[in-house]
Amino acid sequence: MLLLPSNAVLLVSALLSLSNVVFADPEEPVITPAPSPTHELAERQVAGGEGTPILATLTFPYTALPTQVYPFAVLRGPQFGYNQCGAENASSTANCQTLVVNNASDFCLWGAPDPNSEMGNEEAKVVSFCTNPRWGGRPIPPGSIHGLQFMRTTAYIQIVGFIDNVALNLAPTDTGGELDPHGADLQGNPLGGVVYSLDPKFIDGSHPGQIRNWNLFVGSGLFCLKACYNDVKSPNYCENRYDLVGCEYNMPNTLTNGTFVECEGERQTPVGTYVENGQTLTWKMPYPLTTEPPYRPVVPASSNCRTFSSEQLFGAAPTNANPSGSNSGSSRPTPSGSNGSNGGSNSNSANPNPSQTGTGAAATVKLGMHAGLLVVAASFVAGGVLVVV
Numbered sequence: 001m002l003l004l005p006s007n008a009v010l011l012v013s014a015l016l017s018l019s020n021v022v023f024a025d026p027e028e029p030v031i032t033p034a035p036s037p038t039h040e041l042a043e044r045q046v047a048g049g050e051g052t053p054i055l056a057t058l059t060f061p062y063t064a065l066p067t068q069v070y071p072f073a074v075l076r077g078p079q080f081g082y083n084q085c086g087a088e089n090a091s092s093t094a095n096c097q098t099l100v101v102n103n104a105s106d107f108c109l110w111g112a113p114d115p116n117s118e119m120g121n122e123e124a125k126v127v128s129f130c131t132n133p134r135w136g137g138r139p140i141p142p143g144s145i146h147g148l149q150f151m152r153t154t155a156y157i158q159i160v161g162f163i164d165n166v167a168l169n170l171a172p173t174d175t176g177g178e179l180d181p182h183g184a185d186l187q188g189n190p191l192g193g194v195v196y197s198l199d200p201k202f203i204d205g206s207h208p209g210q211i212r213n214w215n216l217f218v219g220s221g222l223f224c225l226k227a228c229y230n231d232v233k234s235p236n237y238c239e240n241r242y243d244l245v246g247c248e249y250n251m252p253n254t255l256t257n258g259t260f261v262e263c264e265g266e267r268q269t270p271v272g273t274y275v276e277n278g279q280t281l282t283w284k285m286p287y288p289l290t291t292e293p294p295y296r297p298v299v300p301a302s303s304n305c306r307t308f309s310s311e312q313l314f315g316a317a318p319t320n321a322n323p324s325g326s327n328s329g330s331s332r333p334t335p336s337g338s339n340g341s342n343g344g345s346n347s348n349s350a351n352p353n354p355s356q357t358g359t360g361a362a363a364t365v366k367l368g369m370h371a372g373l374l375v376v377a378a379s380f381v382a383g384g385v386l387v388v389v
């Protein structure tokens with residue numbers, strides 16, 4: 001995420017108020033800020049003690065999910081929404097925090113509960129937005145995704161795409177953030193967020209099976225989501241420590257605007273690893289990020305691509321709003337009514353053919369007077385290429 005000045009101010013005030021944290025009442029959960037301004041695990045206040053489980057250690061069959069997987073009122077907890085989600089409660093106000101990712105036509109993304117949000121302020125409480133009402137999230141309106149590549153490899157499935165920020169309740173100019181089941185305090189972003197798939201590598205009987213390790217970047221009109229197979233432990237293709245360098249480095253891809261494909265692909269070189277003069281080298285991302293990475297990411301080869309139209313995957317874009325509001329598929333404003341200036345305002349980083357960033361999402365990191373705060377904000381930082389402001 002790019003730490004915009006407004007975020008920085010909010011973040012600082014949030015951190016200053018840490019000593020007065022008031023735990024949520026069950027009606028209005030209050031998600032409190034990350035507890036510690038450091039990336040050094042040993043110095044952080046983290047989950048893992050009694051009554052404070054580490055989110056990534058919690059596993060549930062899809063059909064046996066509790067109402068909330070993280071009801072614990074500790075650190076930033078409890079979670080904002082709920083995990084028992086189904087078609088019955090899919091709506092534009094659903095606070096479902098169970099995300100399902102199956103294929104190019106059937107997936108969910110994390111988005112903000114309230115319109116016009118900055119992801120950096122919402123990462124702890126994001127909710128699922130889905131192309132398919134079956135999973136109980138809020139609808140992603142047909143027509144709001146402008147290009148997409150779904151890729152299946154021998155270690156992970158990955159989906160990257162162009163999406164209107166507004167479809168996920170993000171402000172048109174929001175450069176977004178990174179979500180994963182860890183977070184600085186190991187409670188996850190979002191807290192209680194769990195991810196499932198019907199993909200053959202995950203499927204559990206006829207139900208979606210849990211994905212233990214995943215990460216997702218969203219913002220600047222782009223998203224990328226990777227779900228690592230539970231049986232591939234090393235290398236970690238779902239590494240969450242490179243959150244400042246965006247989709248371009250974390251999920252190198254051949255996303256093309258206006259094109260919708262499902263492909264097989266080679267495994268990427270794990271983020272932070274690169275080959276130079278025949279030597280395999282590693283780069284550890286510094287906080288704050290003060291220089292560009294010493295390498296350019298290599299886009300893995302893809303094959304057997306099947307091409308679709310947007311309509312084949314998502315149906316026709318609605319032309320008028322559903323007045324009843326009861327239909328989960330169209331109770332949001334139509335894309336034409338809500339498009340506004342979204343597409344144009346992110347041109348610096350949403351360009352599909354930028355000379356430098358290739359296919360990267362949110363590939364910009366602004367540094368400057370707020371750079372120090374990137375340390376504080378590190379767990380929700382996306383982006384990529386350095387812009388010194």
Ligand SMILES: *[C@@H]1O[C@H](CO)[C@@H](O)[C@H](O)[C@H]1NC(C)=O
Nearest residue numbers: 082084085086087088089136
């Ligand atoms: C949503 O629907 C499912 C059934 O599909 C149900 O188990 C769950 O309790 C509902 N959740 C809410 C918050 O109403």
Ligand SMILES: *[C@@H]1O[C@H](CO)[C@@H](O)[C@H](O)[C@H]1NC(C)=O
Nearest residue numbers: 102103104105106198262313
């Ligand atoms: C995605 O999976 C669903 C079943 O879950 C299927 O109906 C649909 O055709 C698939 N779409 C693609 C693009 O493979």
Ligand SMILES: *[C@@H]1O[C@H](CO)[C@@H](O)[C@H](O)[C@H]1NC(C)=O
Nearest residue numbers: 146164335336339342343344
């Ligand atoms: C919405 O904006 C996107 C991105 O600028 C554009 O591709 C799309 O055509 C627009 N849709 C409508 C209905 O105006």
Ligand SMILES: *[C@@H]1O[C@H](CO)[C@@H](O)[C@H](O)[C@H]1NC(C)=O
Nearest residue numbers: 146162221257343350351352
């Ligand atoms: C993608 O193409 C649409 C036109 O189909 C355009 O409106 C939109 O701005 C483009 N998106 C990006 C990220 O370039």
